[in-house]
Amino acid sequence: MVATGNGDPVIRLTVTGGVARIALDRAAVRNALPVGAWHDLATAAAQVPEDARAVMLASDVPGIFCAGADLADLARLSDDVAARGTFREAMRAGIEAIAALPMPVVAAVEGGCHGAGVALALACDVIVATTDARFAIPPARLGIGYPAPDVARLVARVGRGQAARLLFTAAPVDAGEAQRIGLVDLLGEATEVVAQIAANDAAALRLLKHAITDPASPNHDRLFERSFASARFAKGVATYRKP
Structure with missing residues (x-):
């Protein structure tokens, strides 16, 4: 099954052996998600079969998990006041749909995970990263904020001090540092973790x-x-x- 964005598929849903895999696929912009794709993410989550034992949120683009929200969408928000709420609500719908799934959800982070991509990973129950993963939350550099629900999830995961560090400095951290502070749960292949979950x-x-x-x-x-x-x-x- 596939949930499609405007034009080419951006969010793909496949189900095999009791495991639902929701994958991001927008290689041209490193999986930066436009407004429509956030809604498609919510649609894909709604299509996960009730008897699925686990969900893996992953990328079909090598070397990148998610570059965050599409910068073309963000640029329009400077002048288009009405679009700001539309953007915020779309992003919220996609992230909360992942968080609301009743079965375990594992984020498979490979390569870069930035901005709203981090918020998307935080909506999952377990974050597994490859050793080349890098995380950054850069809104302070862009002169904007970060949604309160996502900040709350970040604080719950890494504590107030480390959350403040990531948000205030906007500096990237590698996979090892992300695991040390609790942003990442495991280093390795997410498929192994998902298989262990799905066996239950x-x-x-x-x-x-x-x-x-x-x-x-x-x-x-x-x-x-x-x-x-x-x-x-x-x-x-x-x-x-x-x-």
């Missing part, structure tokens, strides 16, 4: 993600207790039951 029970994965993202939910205890009725649990403990 789909319902259990959803329940565990629910507990991580909403630990105060009043339904969690009930859902936890109900999980003991699952067929996978029954099969797993069958050998321990007394005849």
Whole structure:
């Protein structure tokens, strides 16, 4: 399945063996996403099958994850006041659609990850980066801000001090430094992590993600207790039951 942007496909969705792969594909501008592509990202997320056990957010362009928002779109915002809200809402729709997926989402970061690309990775549950990955959040250099929900996710991941450093300096960090400060969880190939996740029970994965993202939910205890009725649990403990 493919969600298309204006003209050539920008966001691609494929599903294989219980794993949904959402890929960015706009090589000419290093996967910088225009307004329409953010909406297509939300559409792709909505098309992920309910029984998918994991989602991998990746790039089909070698050497780059995402250069952020399309600079052509950003340039128009200087004079087009009405377009500012349209741009903000489109970007928010795409990022929050990824964050709202009920199954685990792994960001596979290869090469550059800049600006809104970092916000997109932050919407995922696990960030896996190759050793050539580089991260930068440059809005301070451009004279603009960064959306509050994305700042909040950054602070939650790396702490207030490191978040301030990344935002205030706009300086890039390499994969090793990103892992050291907690922006990246693992260095290596995301496909291995996704395969490990997908080997587990789909319902259990959803329940565990629910507990991580909403630990105060009043339904969690009930859902936890109900999980003991699952067929996978029954099969797993069958050998321990007394005849």
